[in-house]
Amino acid sequence: MFKLFTKDFWDVTARLILRNKIGILIGILIITILFSTQWKNMRFSNTEANLLPDDHEVNITYNNFLKTFGEEGNLVIIGVKDSTLLTVDKLNAWNKLADSFKKYKEVETVISVKDLQKLVKDTLHQKFELKPFIKDSVNSLAEINELEDELFNKYPFYDNFLFNKKTKTIRTIIYLDKAIVNTSARKEFILNELEPKIKAFEEATNLDVRVSGMPYIRTLNAKVIVDEIVWFVLAALLVTSLIFFFFFRSFRATLISLVVVCIGVMWTLGIIGALNYEITVLTALIPPLIIVIGIPNCIFLINKYQHEVKLHGNKVRSLQRVITKIGNATLMTNVTTASGFATFILTESTLLKEFGIVASLSILGIFMLCLLIIPIIYTFLPYPKDRHLEHLNKRWIGGFVSWMERMVKHERIAIYSVAVVLLIVSIIGIYQIKISGSLIEDMPQDSEFVNDIRFFEDEFNGIMPLEFVIDTKRKQGVMKLSTLRRMDELQELITEIPELSKPISVVDLVKYSKQAYYNGNTKFYQLPTSQENSFILSYAKNSTSDVDLLKNFVDSTGQYARITTFMKDIGTDKMERIEEDIQTKVDKLFPKEQYNVTMTGKALVFQKGTTYLVKNLAISLSLAIFLIALFMAYMFRSFKMIIISLIPNLIPLLVTAGLMGYLGVPIKPSTILVFSIAFGISVDDTIHFLAKYRQELQANNWKIKTSVYGALRETGVSMFYTSIVLFFGFSVFTISSFGGTVALGALVSATLLFAMLSNLLLLPSLLLSLERSIANKEVLREPAINIIPEEDDTDEVDSNI
Template structure:
């Protein structure tokens, strides 16, 4: 009766699976086909990852800015630093290249040297007329000399925008249409038009053209993500199947496992499409993750099947025991792994929430697929050959397990000393960890567009936009002299900040207006005095470029809001916080709160704030993972002491990894934040297997603790080693990525899981032996809520006889 109760549920599951083979296979095929129809809804992200909740004040400020001034990240820049550009042929060709982009439907406007306009005073109309620097084309070297003198010596308004007066670097600005900049049209323009034309120009005139700007960077970055999905999947399949084959020496078993994980990947992509989620740098990791996590499931199930066949030779009985005895344990370990990923759902970050949802659903899906497909396929196949079962007797694996047993028996003090030493050293390392909120830090360092980013940082102090928006709280308040002077004071601070580029705003236009009023004399590039305002400001207000008033680039249509645009270098969170603090102090001193609302925003700042937000939520996410798994342990073992003992060997690898990050200089950032919850959710699987087997051995060995610990260690050591090796090399696949964050994620999770294996094989049994009297309470461990590893029939008979004697 006891046997029936313990295995009733899984006996029913086994019967259902083995008696409905055809129906289940048809069902899996049907679901796979249905999910594959959702692939068409998968979308690749066309914007940076927004790490903040939609209702966060930083997002609200940014969206308010976009509502008033439109998309600020729509600028692509082309740059050339080459003295030979200033020849008649090459300069005209450069201007023609810039002109050619105007015809593209995705382009709103193009500003190049040829488009630069001089403000020329029109006294009669009381406005400035615009006169081009180059009317048609340059015809002689004398024309070029005149142009260079004007550009580099007489018009500071354009300095650091289209040229650098010190290095003579020249660039062209291409503004994409704001409504298209975050759509697939941007990719078409960048890949099919921009890059091809630039390549032809470079080859023809032997000039090195640098290209950058947020739309360009996003496009190539997204393309790298897409390219790497296939690379990761193939690499994960290759390395995990190779390791699997080396363990089992069976093409049949390897092929079955590949079928299972490939279907799992198809389901994952279907879930992404079904939920209409974008493929980001994080969700792109899920398909290979499913392969890496799915293969250990296959190892457990196939290993158990082959062990049973070797034991008694009955195929049906073997498959039934695979489901009843391994199914429950595999379910529990997959649930804990899914829980580690699911904790990201509570972060309120859309990016991490989507990652958590898809990853946790996919992990549960791969478990179901493994449990259904593997036993069913083996019902149609002949018995394994003797050579397929040889791995069950591998001496080198036995040698590794014997070493762990010997260490636990004889070197427990050394294990504790090493653990304590590691903790102390790693805590010191943790204090060295830095936080990084860089938009470009994880981008491929070897990519050409990354070196172009550094080029523009050096020549023009960055390409990542930062905006200051001034609300004067009244219409036409921007052009008041007091507002312009306050803005000028703030701009002086921005100019003094080496990490920021020279700002451009309505202040720059008003200064240029005064210069133009005094016939272009550069010494008058300054704000008008009180007396000059009356006759200079009307000129600025009336100046137009074609159909567009020049003020519209810097002031909204009501004249209430103004913007100051600057660009920032790729800097760390600490520097950015210092710069923001300095700017806010200046703003508070210069702009009275009762008269102005001033906010600092822009994509770079939003990303910085998002990183800090995630770091603050890291503790919450990890704490939830620990809490959920602790509840799970409590539900299984009904022992608070066992919870503590089980958590110690799994928290230790996290401390080691955090310390390692501090020592080798890997910062906390959106990609590396994932490491801790993922690794904890996976590493605790070994603990569950070991403790479940330990409890079983205690019952079988009449509560003899030492004998039970060593028996559990020998029994689970092999499977822990197999799965840990697969996981280690599986996650190592991510180190081939060109994205720094993905490389760090793969390397850190791999190292963490390796430490977790050693911790569970050495520290956990050592703790059980050292604390044996306080932990091994019969009443606590006798009847668990969940029987993780059902007892074999022979062992169960022995236990029942023992119970009857008592």
């Protein structure tokens, strides 16, 4: 099968491409139209990024919880911290705003101050009744003062639920219909109904309303992603085209390259739609990535064409050589780049699999487009003008190449010393890297909705749901007093943890029932004794309202109970310590033969997913290294050449990891991609250099030094050009408002810059230092794949083209 990579194959390929110009262009047009018809299938993710495999224990636990109690992330919270809210007009307006949301089909229920009710004992009928604190509206300041006294001092059941009695912050909770939480209907309701109503209320009352809750955060975050895709693509096009024009000084060449990468982006979007994948924070990065990776392909092909035209003036021969000489090299480099992305396919995370599939297919697609479109278009264009070829004679780049040659020739000890020092310092930095399980760390930190998250964290200790499920292993086991007491002790521990909000469960409802049984006396807000329990339960059984409240905390069989709390956005390390403390308490309180207690919730699933990704980082990077090592082994058939080729590419990765440790950039879903992406791209320079080095060896009768310097001079310019494009191309991501995307762009850019210097300084130094052990004709004379075919001025020009 590898005969495909022989010179004959590329000669045939060149003839086929140049003889069938119109047919190929029509074919590309048809494929592009077909891909464009798939754009309608693209949709933005309506759920949080689940980084865990579907069969992971944490996912199974969470899905079981959802089956028992339903969607827990359906709360939208609006709050106000303003003393003027507790005036007649503004409090009535606040309650009216809450009532206005009840008419929407997307809303399941709304709980505001007006909806709070007292649990009152009806002695005559021996049941509990619910009576509202506010019947219709408040009419005087005296009523408000009475309401404050009752809520803040007499009914601890509601404490820290809708208000913070210390700061007088009041909030309203909107429960969305669970059926629409993970659909586009949620987005339409929040953007088209909720937000306009809140803005109108703010203008009418001059109050600053804070909005949060997982559905709201997800909607606003997705909106930012959508907006940024357009900016990323435009910025990538602008930056890469400017650099391209700076190198070539040709509007024609720049325009051709832009057309190619734009079609590549259209294909990428078509692939996403055809595979019916969602656009996530990861797949949103692929279109600009294709632009950044596609432009270097254009540079190689157009530069070769112009070089050949200048050399002999024959346009057809030049275009044939573009395909035969550069086609194989660009194929190999694109395959290694695609391999770096493709390693994510082998992970068990659906999110990473989809990213890997789309990215690797898109990279191979942009290679095909470059190889087909650029030579074909140039067949229709006139010869390049002299000013278009001036860049081939630039002197400034020669100074850079001469400096590298001097360093390799005279300063190898200094190069090795710097490499060793960087290696040691980087390893120290690596030990300082932290893992981040923060759900909002990568969100736009200056955005209003992130500021609102921090507001609710300060006022109510967070908005991210954390759930505890108590399985009593028997029907009606929850309402046994021994179970309730154990749950109460667990809730006391949760209350003492500053990162968690006050929990709520059936325990609080039972305490409230006892308080109501004793006519609202706050001293009796506690669990009943065994004797009291029978009396109170008899009242509860006669109270339909009480049963309605109970269904939110206990399943229909009475076997499962939930304790709901909310957590602040905290890191993985802190969350793991909290989890350990709680688990220790659970093990003491709940005998395993009687109870099964599990912790779950969206925030916990995300944090566990981040930890899972760290393990997959090592796997995916190892796979990338292994695949590329296999490729090197087949190409050069030498174990020593594998080691020499990997060293210059591994050191930049270690330096980048060290930088992350020193700069406090944590390992998280976004930054975890850096290493595989950078390795897949940076190894391209190594392939180009070693392939040219082998060619120089044959041309110079196996003279090592002459061949190394010749390869350095020949490839140094193209490496510099492509590295500059990649550096500034990936830097485009630093304009993002997402911290993770900024870190991804900056880290990949830095890694590729280190990789260029490593391949141009360290790699030739290693070849010179180890020349005796590696430079033998048996190893390098006949490679399995001839990446850069031998120069042959006798090749025939196809007269049919």
